[in-house]
Amino acid sequence: QVGSTTSRSYIDPHTYEDPNQAVKEFAREIDASYITIEAIIGGGEFGDVCRGKLKVLGSPSVEVDVAIKTLKPGSSDKARNDFLTEASIMGQFEHPNVIFLQGVVTRSNPVMIITEYMENGSLDTFLRANDGKFQVLQLVGMLRGIASGMQYLSEMNYVHRDLAARNVLVNAQLVCKIADFGLSREIESTTEGAYTTRFSNFQGGKIPVRWTAPEAIAFRKFTSASDVWSFGIVVWEVMSYGERPYWNWSNQDVIKSIEKGYRLPAPMDCPETIYQLMLDCWQKERTHRPMFLSIVKTLDKLIRCPDTLRRIAQNSRPPPVNPYYVPVVFKCGSDWVSFHHE
Numbered sequence: 001q002v003g004s005t006t007s008r009s010y011i012d013p014h015t016y017e018d019p020n021q022a023v024k025e026f027a028r029e030i031d032a033s034y035i036t037i038e039a040i041i042g043g044g045e046f047g048d049v050c051r052g053k054l055k056v057l058g059s060p061s062v063e064v065d066v067a068i069k070t071l072k073p074g075s076s077d078k079a080r081n082d083f084l085t086e087a088s089i090m091g092q093f094e095h096p097n098v099i100f101l102q103g104v105v106t107r108s109n110p111v112m113i114i115t116e117y118m119e120n121g122s123l124d125t126f127l128r129a130n131d132g133k134f135q136v137l138q139l140v141g142m143l144r145g146i147a148s149g150m151q152y153l154s155e156m157n158y159v160h161r162d163l164a165a166r167n168v169l170v171n172a173q174l175v176c177k178i179a180d181f182g183l184s185r186e187i188e189s190t191t192e193g194a195y196t197t198r199f200s201n202f203q204g205g206k207i208p209v210r211w212t213a214p215e216a217i218a219f220r221k222f223t224s225a226s227d228v229w230s231f232g233i234v235v236w237e238v239m240s241y242g243e244r245p246y247w248n249w250s251n252q253d254v255i256k257s258i259e260k261g262y263r264l265p266a267p268m269d270c271p272e273t274i275y276q277l278m279l280d281c282w283q284k285e286r287t288h289r290p291m292f293l294s295i296v297k298t299l300d301k302l303i304r305c306p307d308t309l310r311r312i313a314q315n316s317r318p319p320p321v322n323p324y325y326v327p328v329v330f331k332c333g334s335d336w337v338s339f340h341h342e
């Protein structure tokens, strides 16, 4: 890796014969007696998400706040392995803008994954609950953190494939961290040198269309450049305080509009330089998109010279009437559609 600051690459846990081997290698085993579950704060695919305390090793009287994912009892071995995959991936990373793994409980039930506690939860719900309440500089600071976390992951040759505001967590100090490492993936270097993923068992081939780059939708070409496209959508989500990208358009209409060159309009009061960054991330040709390293530098410059954030992008006209919009009796409730479309 030319110019990479990390010495090693991420290892896909699926390359291990025995998935338990990967967990042992990358995640610290914590004894359940060190953990106190205090409250359930949400539900996940495999069980509950809780808030709790972890006794600090060596000084049991000291406790830290943690978040805990539990695997619902009676889960199959496959569900257990898929559940623990997130820990095997997360445990390989160490960066201030990537969620920190404290460890796992695998030798007693329920099986648990323990991470740092992110007091303000997921970024999209946090912004919707605080519409209009932040200064532009605070929003840009959040974006800088997300870009920095993504730069680190791309240097580790990790392609996220599901970067969206819902998968970014916010702590009490407004620090944003990349989360949600559940999807399995395989990294294969190609002749172009760009790291691309050949398709592995990506949860039944479903993709979050409105966050995904055209080449990843069309022929599953997931790379750090397609993560940059998704980052552009996250920028739009943040500057829109959690507005849904493409509003209530159908996934098909999103794909057709993007193909015809349509791009999301500047959110209200969005600085022109930030809107230009979004457009750069949404270049059709993926090699024309900026790398995360340059995105971080661009955001750093804007933060250091706040005057560059004063000029507001034109057009805060209402969202354009979608030319393809046909009133639908019901709407597919999820962002995820299979390749064989709805």
Ligand SMILES: Cc1ccc(-c2c(C)sc(NC(=O)CCCC(=O)O)c2C(N)=O)cc1C
Residues within 6 Å of the ligand: 041, 042, 049, 066, 067, 068, 069, 086, 099, 113, 114, 115, 116, 117, 118, 119, 120, 121, 122, 169, 179, 180
């Ligand atoms: C492995 C992992 C990954 C993410 C989390 C996690 C969520 C899915 S949600 C949340 N924090 C909150 O929602 C705080 C909200 C406060 C409240 O509503 O009381 C976290 C987290 N890490 O804090 C958890 C784990 C274990």
